[in-house]
Amino acid sequence: MFLQVRELVSGYDRSTVLNGVDLELAAGATLGLLGRNGVGKSTLIMTLMGLVPVTSGSIRVEGTELAGRRPDVVAKAGVALVPQGRRVWASLTVDEHLALASRGRRGGAWTVDGVFDLLPRLAERRRQYAGQLSGGEQQMLAVARAVLTNPRLVLLDEPSDGLAPAIVDQVAGMITTMRAAGVAVLLVEQDLHLAFAVSDEIAVMEKGRIVHRVPTAEFRRDPGTAQRLLGVA
Amino acid sequence: MSAVLEAGLVSVLNGFAIGFLLFILAIGLSLVFGMMDVLNLAHGALFLGGAYLGTAFVGARPSWGAFLAALAVAAVAGLAAGGALSLMTEPLRKRSHLDQALLTLGVALVVAELLTIVFGDDPLTIAAPPGLNGSIGILGITYPAYRLALIGVGAVLALVVYLVVDRTRVGALIRATVADREMVATLGVDNRLVKAAVFAVGSLLATTAGVLGGPVYGARPGLDAAVLILALVVVVIGGLGSARGALVGALIIGQVDTLGRALLPDLASFILFGALALVLVLRPQGLFGGAHGTVPAR
Ligand SMILES: Nc1ncnc2c1ncn2[C@@H]1O[C@H](COP(=O)(O)OP(=O)(O)OP(=O)(O)O)[C@@H](O)[C@H]1O
Ligand SMILES: [Mg+2]
Numbered sequence: 001m002f003l004q005v006r007e008l009v010s011g012y013d014r015s016t017v018l019n020g021v022d023l024e025l026a027a028g029a030t031l032g033l034l035g036r037n038g039v040g041k042s043t044l045i046m047t048l049m050g051l052v053p054v055t056s057g058s059i060r061v062e063g064t065e066l067a068g069r070r071p072d073v074v075a076k077a078g079v080a081l082v083p084q085g086r087r088v089w090a091s092l093t094v095d096e097h098l099a100l101a102s103r104g105r106r107g108g109a110w111t112v113d114g115v116f117d118l119l120p121r122l123a124e125r126r127r128q129y130a131g132q133l134s135g136g137e138q139q140m141l142a143v144a145r146a147v148l149t150n151p152r153l154v155l156l157d158e159p160s161d162g163l164a165p166a167i168v169d170q171v172a173g174m175i176t177t178m179r180a181a182g183v184a185v186l187l188v189e190q191d192l193h194l195a196f197a198v199s200d201e202i203a204v205m206e207k208g209r210i211v212h213r214v215p216t217a218e219f220r221r222d223p224g225t226a227q228r229l230l231g232v233a
Numbered sequence: 234m235s236a237v238l239e240a241g242l243v244s245v246l247n248g249f250a251i252g253f254l255l256f257i258l259a260i261g262l263s264l265v266f267g268m269m270d271v272l273n274l275a276h277g278a279l280f281l282g283g284a285y286l287g288t289a290f291v292g293a294r295p296s297w298g299a300f301l302a303a304l305a306v307a308a309v310a311g312l313a314a315g316g317a318l319s320l321m322t323e324p325l326r327k328r329s330h331l332d333q334a335l336l337t338l339g340v341a342l343v344v345a346e347l348l349t350i351v352f353g354d355d356p357l358t359i360a361a362p363p364g365l366n367g368s369i370g371i372l373g374i375t376y377p378a379y380r381l382a383l384i385g386v387g388a389v390l391a392l393v394v395y396l397v398v399d400r401t402r403v404g405a406l407i408r409a410t411v412a413d414r415e416m417v418a419t420l421g422v423d424n425r426l427v428k429a430a431v432f433a434v435g436s437l438l439a440t441t442a443g444v445l446g447g448p449v450y451g452a453r454p455g456l457d458a459a460v461l462i463l464a465l466v467v468v469v470i471g472g473l474g475s476a477r478g479a480l481v482g483a484l485i486i487g488q489v490d491t492l493g494r495a496l497l498p499d500l501a502s503f504i505l506f507g508a509l510a511l512v513l514v515l516r517p518q519g520l521f522g523g524a525h526g527t528v529p530a531r
Contacts, residue, residue: 049419050418051415051418051419070418070423071415071418071419072418072419072420072421072422072423072424074419075418075419075420075421076421080419081416081419083416083419087413087415087416088416089408089409089412089413089416090412091408091411091412092405092408092409092412096402096405096408096409097409099402099405100402100405100406100409100417100420100422101420103402103420145416145420146419149420149421
């Protein structure tokens, strides 16, 4: 397995949020992670990236133990993050974002020019500050920043949040392109259409654990379970 | 020209001299606080250390060689001191601002005491390098040549530092770290290295400013606290972590301080803090502090 998470426990000063997450992801596979608000999806993503400290458990990427390592070490192991809320740097231009992300990584499959080909809207905005971009453009920028590190695993946390349907389609296109390039994707989503469109499998989180995991087609055939776990039809 | 106008012009020029010097001093303070939440209260001691190095090398027998040697030694000492301060504050990374401020305040007090032991209690002066020790006529007044040179060198240095932060790849890394250092780390950059580098260069600028300011402000016990307070006011007025804010803030405070001293010497510090209070009431995040951080999701 490319990513192997065992008995992962983590949380914040006063509260434990993850109560023993087990998760596996094959190289190049896309997993859609669903769950109600506050079950710990973002905490899982941030813990995997090294941004929330691990209490116990293990996170292995290609056999390398990453639990408790700094985020820059995790990044160098091939993991990239598109965080909830985008978190692009308001005082940097689009060009500056991409230059930092691709810094010292010449020779990787993803290049700034390649990203601009896929996202022409971003190319038009090269010299604008991220603070002046629309929400959709900021999301594209956050995705571009992540792929330009040439990762083998991308963690995406609700990339469709607050975006118009046409832009969500573009996000889906980017995820499909990454997947075609052999990048493993862990996608946290509330937008079921997006999650179903790009994921090989669907997993559901509840109270800090992964409680359900099936191939996407099977999940879609079973609205009862979806209703029970997510409160949606 | 009338005496009032002449005095006004002198005050404005003095304001520029101290303004550019303040920017060079404040930029390191602002960036380190803006990006790592480390309030370095030893920054004023670095300035004073530079000034005393100037007296040690130049003293009353000025030569260009001695002056440039003082600048070089101060630069190296500043780099080393900044690196050391960065290392010292690292274990306190997860503690409160107050803990870090206390540590750097402790360092500041120790350094100031050591400087007093070595150099004594009396105010020392540094002679300007040959050729710059007289006065020259400008715009109908006579003005000390060294101060004019200080304005020129300060302006160039300030411009270079500003452009590096605002326009270059390295500057982008610094601004990104100020805005959201976690996202910088997710690109594989070790935040501690960025902090150490900015700390070191910021400290270099502080010690260098001490040497450059030496022929004007001299070196004396208490100068460290005086310049630290001015620099802190600049940082707060300009906005944490903003190079543009530090530049504008330093130029404003330079003018306010000299004008206050010229017109109402007894009330100068009240005028300074009045300006600070005014900015805090109107724009609590500082003049240029708003443009930072990551973008809130829309
Ligand atoms: N920085 C934090 N400090 C303390 N508690 C936090 C922090 N971030 C999240 N929490 C708490 O941890 C729990 C899980 O939050 P998390 O953000 O992981 O949920 P989520 O599944 O991503 O929710 P959403 O769908 O709303 O994004 C919540 O109870 C939340 O209040
Ligand atoms: Mg979340």
